[in-house]
Amino acid sequence: MSNDAPAGETIADDEDHWPAFDITPKAYEEAVAAIAKSMNLDIVGWQVQHLESIEAPDGVYIMDVTARFQLAGMDFLILFECKRHKTRVKRSDVQVLHTKLQSIGAHKGVVVSAAGFQRGALEFAEMHGIACVRLVDNAWNYLTRHTKTTNPPALTGSFTGYAITPDVEEDYDFAILTGNTDNSRAALVPPG
Template identity: 40%
Template structure:
């Protein structure tokens, strides 16, 4: 993951909408897929406003995925993932994911790995452009590379997989098929 590019300058609501569009691009092939922005969902212990929720049918059952978007300056702590996991259990969702602009503390990543929570660092899309001459010098992608303005990195242990509207196969498998 290349941190040489500047921090994203999206407003929190724009950030949430980009995350929703990434999920929507992956959900097109799923039966009866739909997503909501800032849906209020009833749990066993109260209501929760969820940044992005996605529902779909698979094998004759309905599934719910909760996505929280954290527009932070500091890395996400384990407690933030614990709160999301608790919401997931309260509302009866099957999966959850946390997208952030800041990265994750190591304890947060360990917790996410144990509890199968998708963790995605959203970045300036230019950071996904690599060349054979990859090094310390920042290389601006050429216009023909068609780099999206916003992308993300799915962090799964020590593996990183790109996430965008065009490249979401790893997150799609993580959220929609590994049920």
Template identity: 35%
Template sequence: MFNPTKKSFTSLSSREFEQYSLDILKEQTAELEDVYFAHDKIMESHDGNYQIDGYIEFTVMDVRYKTLIECKHYKSSITREKVVLLHDKLKSLGAQKGILISTSNFQSGAIQYAEVHGIALIQLTEAATSYELRESFNIITASGRKPFNYGKPYSGVLVTNDEHGISCSYLSRNNTKLSIFLLE
């Protein structure tokens, strides 16, 4: 399991970080039909214009779905307030889902709020970061593992909150948890 409290600041510039994050999302949504991606998009709403770091639209059963992506290239933990701001943008722009991608970890309040309001949290971390597999709390089944990411320098870690606590999952071509999140 990846340690969600570990700081993993990257050497990417803010723009490189945003584009790398969108590349990870393109890989994760490859099986969706009629997918449209935009970077650094200005969107109009009844209450003003919003700058969005990334935007995804896709069609499922003839319904068009919108997803807003915010990228936070921070050294400090992501607070609940940052997730609340993304949720407010979702409501104003009529989007169904939100994704917040960070170079830093997420505070527990941010994770809890995101879970309730349909926002995925992803931490970008160095691919060389090792992790442990746990069967349950304090029972380690494998340690020192490194994610397989097809030679890319960074990996995305989906951070969720469930009945057992905080759960982390490395995103890859074989891990479809983010696609499932978008379709729920």
């Protein structure tokens, strides 16, 4: 698989093919719901619903599949978008789910595709913690699950911060401290 394709462009993949099964989009959504129901782990109240109507501040959304549960006494909501397309899922499809997640206040989004995902869709999904899953011939394969782990900033040996000092007008001055002794002294010790 080539990693040089620009965002939005499909990536050639010998293993990628149109699913061998011939089902309607509704049947595909129901298959996703059935697999989600079978994932009942050590959580409380695992409930999966197909075509749930969810009211949000900006309107009502009809979600392909939802899963609700409680863990550690907290309520969680997962939104599933089912894409039984002949072409790979585009970045814009993942962006739409991201907008729904924000509007509804859901905790996780999952895009399930029969034909795979364009590179831009996978990059956006990974950046925003959206799971991308291939469901072909009842095989559930994760392409992304969560955001990339970020590295902490490198230590440079100098401190960058700020100082708040009172001034003569009984107000406050703000100064940026860069770790440079001249800068720090000027900010903290009044001239004169």
